[in-house]
Amino acid sequence: MEPLVLDTHSDPKARYFREECDSVLSQFERAQEWADLIKYLRLLQRTLNKYAQLPWIPDKVIVAKRLYQCLNPALPSGVHLKTLETVELIFSRIGPDRLARDLAFYSEGIFPLYRYAAFQVKPVLLDLFERHYVPLGPRVVPCLPGLVPALLLAMDDVGADRLSQRALSLLD
Numbered sequence: 001m002e003p004l005v006l007d008t009h010s011d012p013k014a015r016y017f018r019e020e021c022d023s024v025l026s027q028f029e030r031a032q033e034w035a036d037l038i039k040y041l042r043l044l045q046r047t048l049n050k051y052a053q054l055p056w057i058p059d060k061v062i063v064a065k066r067l068y069q070c071l072n073p074a075l076p077s078g079v080h081l082k083t084l085e086t087v088e089l090i091f092s093r094i095g096p097d098r099l100a101r102d103l104a105f106y107s108e109g110i111f112p113l114y115r116y117a118a119f120q121v122k123p124v125l126l127d128l129f130e131r132h133y134v135p136l137g138p139r140v141v142p143c144l145p146g147l148v149p150a151l152l153l154a155m156d157d158v159g160a161d162r163l164s165q166r167a168l169s170l171l172d
Contacts, residue, residue: 017051018058025059028066034079037070041082048089056098057090060105068109077118084110084124091132099132100139111146114153119160126154126166134170 024043031037044066048057057063070083087106091099099106114125133140133147140147154160154167 013051014054014058017047017054020047020050021058021063025062025066028069031069034075037075037079038082040066041070041079041086045086045089048086048093052093055094057094060102063090064105064109067106071109071113073116077121080113080117080121081124084121084128088128088131091128096132096136096139100136103133103136103140103143107143107146111143111150114150122154122157122160122163123166125150126163126170129170130166 021044024040024047027040027043028037031040044063067083067087070079087110090106094102110125110128114122117125129147129151133143148171151167151171155164155171157163157167
């Protein structure tokens with residue numbers, strides 16, 4: 001198992017990573033329209049990929065806050081899809097041990113999404129649950145109060161039998 005605490009102040013790559021992330025995250029405050037959010041999400045993804053050898057995310061609370069901002073119900077499905085793509089990148093990068101520890105930071109904005117998500121977003125959301133939440137096993141228990149209602153909504157999705165079956169499978 002990898003160590004969860006790293007000395008990010010003495011490593012120059014870690015310092016540059018933190019600085020670049022801070023720069024990208026600060027741009028979200030200036031977003032005027034939804035296209036700006038997609039642009040900033042792309043910049044965040046590019047920064048995360050540039051420092052792919054570092055298995056952590058700097059300022060995870062601020063990253064989570066910016067992801068919530070992009071999951072606002074008033075935004076179009078394209079922003080939601082790009083946000084879930086970014087979440088997928090983060091979850092894959094940090095691995096199951098860090099994810100289990102940081103799940104609450106990232107999940108708070110993800111769980112309510114199913115309620116208002118466009119049809120093309122819903123399977124992507126269920127994919128995320130299948131790939132990253134289910135493998136955590138008992139470590140996902142603290143998030144069940146958010147995850148279970150999202151899956152129950154999916155099971156009750158009228159006209160989406162395949163999504164209902166997937167949600168039922170996830171609950172099992």
